[in-house]
Amino acid sequence: MTSALEAFQKHRSSLFALAYRMLGSKQDAEDILQDAFLKFQSVSIDSLESSQAYLITLVSRQCIDALRRARYREGYEGPWLPEPLVEETVLQACPSELTHRYQQVSQGVLWMMEALSPTQRAVLVLRDVLDLPYERIADIVEKSIDNCRQIYRRACQKMELSTGERSSTLAVNQYWMEQLLSALVNADTQALLKLLHEDASLVSDGGGKAVALSKPLHGRDCILTFLAGLQHYYRDDEVHFRTANINNEPGILIYVNREPVTTCTLIRQGEQIRHLLMVRNPDKLRTARREMV
Incomplete structure (x- = not known):
């Protein structure tokens, strides 16, 4: 029995x-x-x-x-984003009884489902x-x-307002993330200017437990100003970026003084980035801490 x-x-x-x-x-x-x-x-x-x-x-x-x-x-204090699963290949938990759609677990899709x-x-x-x-x-x-x-x-x-965004979320590939990673590492404003959509938004989730934006940023210029400010804020720290598998798609893991402090994923629209999603709440970075460099 x-x-x-x-x-x-x-x-x-x-x-x-x-x-x-x-x-x-x-x-x-x-x-x-x-x-x-x-x-x-x-x-x-x-x-x-x-x-x-x-x-x-x-x-x-x-x-x-x-x-x-x-x-x-x-x-919840500030914007809420789904908890990222870092380098925790979701397919390990995927039995044959599930369809290929099981893989559609990107942060972008989960975030957009908040409208439901x-x-x-x-x-x-x-x-x-x-x-x-x-x-x-x-x-x-x-x-x-x-x-x-x-x-x-x-x-x-x-989610139709996001139909293009929803499908493109699943198409985020290593190339896109590497372009963003290179621009961030090199503080390349011109590269970021090309990558970001004019109406791009940046959502940062700190949950009141880490420094984060109290509301989403809208507009490419605002995001560029914010990212430039971050470089100044961390000027005395050891900052390290690397690509990582986050929710079954390429993402970026950001370390400060060898501690993982932020995950970054994106949603594309056409050939540009429409949304940047940055999780900083330490309670949501448990899987990231297992991947410390």
Whole structure:
């Protein structure tokens, strides 16, 4: 007879895929999974038609509840960005039961999903990541099948202002990141001027625990001024940049005095950078600290 632990471990990877995309936080996803396992232990496995279906429903509803609780990030100080997974190849947690869309976990996509309601986010993730039919999704979110189809369409439309951005996010390659890295390392203002879109934005997440922007910066000139200010701010420190795998795509890891202090990822629009996403909250850099140079 299969134990609760064995049944849970069998599906843990797909459950983490679901929870991380719903919440944008590795720690919050792990907490949800821990709570789900405790609840799962009290259930008779033999009475379940499918352990996997039960667990996906349980985790999905817990994530929706977490997002609804005062939109649990409302008290967060400054802009909020998803927790980056640095050099923690997400594919290690990718069982064959998941589709190739599992890889679509870039910070850019997760950040843009913040525009969605909890239910929209759940429907989008369940459909796009776990490839569930609308009949199953309807049961999980407790909506009609037709309603779920509409929710999915509206979720896609909400991110439509980002349709080009959403698809290009997944196309960020090593070349682009190396161009940005070279410009930052060499303080090359002219190179940055060419790389950044005129209406580019820079979002910096310090969570009140690290020096960061209190609100996003908008406009190429403002960003260039800010980056120049950073060079002055760290003039007496040893600053080191390197490319890193962040959420399954190339990113930049910034060290100050050999301590990782910032991750940087980007969203392209056409041939320029539209958004720079910089995570500085030390609570979100746990995976980065494992990669210290």
